[in-house]
Amino acid sequence: MIDAFRASAEALMHGALAKLIDNPFPSAFTERVASISVPNLRTTVLTNIAASLLDTGITVRTLLMNHVINEGPALASLMADDQAMSDYVAGAVVSLWHPSCTCRMGRENDPDAVVDRHGRVIGVEGLMVADASIMPNVPTTNTNLPTLMVAERIASELLGTTGTPATQHRADARVG
Ligand SMILES: Cc1cc2nc3c(=O)[nH]c(=O)nc-3n(C[C@H](O)[C@H](O)[C@H](O)COP(=O)(O)OP(=O)(O)OC[C@H]3O[C@@H](n4cnc5c(N)ncnc54)[C@H](O)[C@@H]3O)c2cc1C
Numbered sequence: 350m351i352d353a354f355r356a357s358a359e360a361l362m363h364g365a366l367a368k369l370i371d372n373p374f375p376s377a378f379t380e381r382v383a384s385i386s387v388p389n390l391r392t393t394v395l396t397n398i399a400a401s402l403l404d405t406g407i408t409v410r411t412l413l414m415n416h417v418i419n420e421g422p423a424l425a426s427l428m429a430d431d432q433a434m435s436d437y438v439a440g441a442v443v444s445l446w447h448p449s450c451t452c453r454m455g456r457e458n459d460p461d462a463v464v465d466r467h468g469r470v471i472g473v474e475g476l477m478v479a480d481a482s483i484m485p486n487v488p489t490t491n492t493n494l495p496t497l498m499v500a501e502r503i504a505s506e507l508l509g510t511t512g513t514p515a516t517q518h519r520a521d522a523r524v525g
Contacts (some may be wrong), residue, residue, distance in 0.1 A: 350438050350442055351434055351435060351438050354434070354438055354442070355428065355434070358373070358375075358424055358427070358428055359428075361373040361424075362424065362425075362428075371407060371410070371411070372410075372411050372414055372415070373424055374414055374415070374418075374419040374423065374424055375419070375421055375422070375423075375424055375427060375437060375441065376419065376441075377420070377421055377437075377440070377441035378441075378443060379420055381420060399413065399417075399418075421437060421441070422437065447481075447491065447492040448481065448482075449481040449482065449484045449487055449488065449492055450481075450482065450483075450484050450485065450486065450487055451482045452464060452478055452482035452483055453482075453483060453484065453485050453486075454466060454468070454483045454484070454485045455485055457471055463478070463483070464477070464478050464483050467503070467506055468483055468499075468503045468506075477503065477507075479499055479500050479503040479504070480496060480499065480500070481495070481496045481499070483499060484499070
């Protein structure tokens with residue numbers, strides 16, 4: 350996780366991206382962020398003031414980012430201090446509710462694979478998995494639709510209608 354965070358930060362701070370991005374900073378879902386996300390009169394006023402100030406220009410924006418919005422250390426100081434980086438990652442990184450790939454699909458000779466291409470658990474008779482856990486790689490998208498696609502595909506195979514989504518199969522059955 351630390352390596353992934355470091356690689357992302359390096360990409361933001363160097364080369365072509367650095368020319369496009371002003372002042373990248375490490376964010377975290379802190380208590381203050383959670384409280385400002387609750388819609389009420391106070392947060393509406395505060396976020397409108399902050400939005401207006403952020404639009405005034407780079408100087409005010411940098412000051413706000415560094416001293417008000419970012420509650421943690423600056424990115425550069427994290428990158429220069431392994432212990433600070435480790436503390437930050439342990440305290441701030443969350444899964445964002447999209448866990449996947451914990452039971453990944455792969456070839457039978459892949460030591461990391463749990464299920465085969467049909468969702469059957471390798472080495473176990475009569476046990477299948479059809480959910481986000483069998484995704485072979487973390488998808489670069491939200492997980493709900495890919496999970497539905499996994500379920501449709503495996504349901505179709507179970508129904509013997511490979512290639513036809515299960516919902517279509519049910520619709521055909523109703524028409525028939
Ligand atoms: C708060 C939140 C917001 C999200 N927002 C989005 C979004 O905006 N867009 C998006 O694409 N994805 C979103 N996701 C992710 C998406 O919901 C999941 O990726 C998807 O639901 C995964 O499907 P799944 O079938 O793998 O697992 P789940 O949907 O978690 O289904 C697992 C099911 O198994 C049941 N279960 C667990 N243990 C047992 C047991 N022992 N016996 C019987 N049943 C059991 C559970 O009750 C549950 O119904 C969000 C997730 C969360 C938590």
